Amino acid sequence: MKEDYSVIGRSVPKIDARLKVTGQALYAGDLKMPNMLFGKILRSPHAHARILRIDTAEAERLPGVKAVITHKDVPAKKYGVSPARRDENIFCIDKVRHVGDKVAAVAAIDEETVYRALKLIKVDYEILPAVFDPVEAMAEGAPLIHEDFPRNINVEIHQSFGNVEEAFARAFHVRKDTFLGHRTYHCPLEPHVSLAFWEGDKVTLYATTQKAHYLQVDLARQFDLPMGKVRVVCPFIGGGFGGKAAAMGLDFAAVALSRITGRPVKMFYDRDEMFTHNRGRHRQIMELTTGVDRDGKILGVYANFIMDGGAYTGNGIATAYYAGSLLPLSYVFENFKYDMLRVYTNLPGSASQRGHGAVHPKYALESQLEMIARDLGMDSLEIRLRNRRKPDTVTVNELTVNSCKLETCIETARKRSGWDEKKGNLPRGRGIGVALGGFVSGAGYPIYRTNLPHSVALIRVNEDGSAATLYTGAVDIGQGSNTVLCQMAAEAMGFRYEDITVVSADTERSTHDFGAYSSRQTLMSGWAVKRAGGMVKERLLEAAGVMMNVKPEELDCRDAEVFVKNNPVVREPFGKIAREYFVKNGPLVGHGSYTPPKLGGDYKGGTVGTSPAYSFSAQIIEVQIDEETGEIGVEGVWDVHDSGTVINPALVHGQSHGGIYMGLGEAIWEEVKFDENGRILNPNLAEYRMPTALDVPMMDSLAVEGFEPAGPWGAKEVGEGASVPTEGAVANAILDATGVFMDSLPLTYEKIWRALKNKKRGENADPR
């Protein structure tokens, strides 16, 4: 299986590394244009209020102010990812629906003037009753947030596969628990920025987006422009994690203000505004029932979930489906029922965050499975080995799994963590827990209905063949797609990675691609690049055959040298042949595209969760609990994953570390908290409590040798999958350390302290 590659599988330095360590890399916030104005959005101070009057006169009179706009100055049509749930306006028209909702915007000659002008806009509100909890929001008589959605129900899902009732009836043990998943936020280090300018009837937006194509589509729709009149460009992006994955008010406001003023306008969210814009992970109530046979084999799972969607839908429509559809991925069960209500509340919208939809439900399932193992007196690894997904299988909800090395992952994690020596033998307060993960390697279907290919790539070799440029619409948000795709281009062309440059994520100057979400680019953009590189190589060898008087099929090219396969001493430099090709035929180019095969089941929601391939992993975490204070020390993390063929080991481990880090943060420290009026109490990185370098340990990341037939060179995803098992592994480690079952996230020191206190009280009261 192991091929001899020249570039694939090497930890080459990131293609943008030098720019980033020297401070030369330009992010959207670093960009300046001649005559540029600065803009900001006026936010609602209320969670739910009718807008009675907006008076912009005084703000407009302030010297230096060039425009003050409200809903009257922009298209009134609503935007949103789901056509049936377009529920958001550029600026609120009738009422505001959460603290921080968008009311107006200002453009002025400098930031200081912008802030002064915002303070001069007078808005009269009629405060309406607000609701902040999804269960309360569904109750009779609760305030209605969107007129078209009775009982504030935004998404309702009812899926049933097999017969879960029958499975529970014949089960040896059925366990039902209710878990609470909390609201978390992506916290990319780089805040959102939108810089727009118009040239006649064409607009260009420099945006902090993970999805240049979809943003282009949304802008074109909103402003009634042909796609060709909208250019979206991603400069360097400072992290996304799902938070930069949908068109947002800032983008639309920048485009509108630039059109009205006729000048470039740069807008940004500060950290507080980032939190109120939000679109992070949903708070959710997860009632989970699992039935097993005497041997711990899972017979059926019933997931009955309620999600707090916040005030808007955005990508949350997909989250609601993913939360159920990915549950049957890492464990096999033949009966599954999924009921979901995603409910509007007067809080900022929730949407996609790393491990989209899968993370909190996986915590619930892994915690429950651990309790079931305890109930049955089974070992934690044994119950997982018994139920693990196997290769070349189809899940009960019709997701097709090709490669799957879960058994190797579990056994390797067992060894590396010292599980057998530690389990049951650790000192008081110390515990070890395990959870499995798995995730899509790219969504099987686009976000809107279209037959466009998912990824397209173009490679152009320069005139003398000494360099090549890869054009890709993939968006490098830090995960390193530009690096990995250039490695792939070099491998496919038989060229050198060091001599390739990349033009990416520019809807006009690169190529079409759906962008950075659902962990799709290594596989999907990778296929497009592989095919483009293959075309370059084919054309080059054709020309080389003529020049070298050999049949092209007898030639190969590697590391920029063309050679005769069965007599490699006969060789010519790539550059020499490429130059000759250019002189005779014009530019040496190759292009390729990728569209996944038809995937998934024929039922409502059957497209969400489909993917050409799935990653799998086993994660083991060791914790130390201070029983006096409840403080959790994360002492060790072992992550073993099957990402298929690894294109760049250093980047794969980096993704794994980052995924675990975010998982640890969400498991223990992070939570967006609100007061009784729907205001965020901790809208900053310190009080939200993003973990520092002192909070997290070194992490052991290992990729098992795998090969995914549906992936280019056998590759599949790692970026989001690494986040999926972490919360469950932490919860199970705490359980092992203390005997305390934690059914609500985050697993804070306080909760552990209280649980330990209650446990002690119970033990003291118990005469046994």
Next chain:
Amino acid sequence: MDDTQGGAGHGKQYAIQLVVNGDLHSVFVKANTLLVNVLRNQLNLTGTKKGCELGDCGSCTVLLDGKPVNSCMVLAVEADGHEITTVEGIAQNDQLDALQQAFIDHAAIQCGFCTPGMIISARALLSHTPHPTEKEAREAIAGNLCRCTGYVHIVDAILAAAETEKKEV
């Protein structure tokens, strides 16, 4: 957030002198202008990033007379007459600093937004503690948040750079 939200001294300008990366700059600032904004907006040194403007994230870390500070927490007038080093001043001409090279070699960079601040904080550490332990490296960057890496490769890079510098001395 802007650097000049009205208040006392609004409009009045002060002449200050900063030695930035060895070069003397004379600039006019307001009383409440932040150092980070002078660096980024007036001197065009955009390598120093703004991630929070609350002193939480460390993306704007620069050396002020050799000590790492959040430049969003320093008024420009306070820096008058002082020496400042930003990420742009770390390399010697085209020769990368050992830390910069180590960050590249150890894949310690993902999105890169925290990288300039990380390198500056690590530079301060190595200048007074040439042979740091892992704990010391972590303490040195505890004020620099990174959302991408889990700090693993960053700590590796800092320790490796210390080794490189040890060999060079």
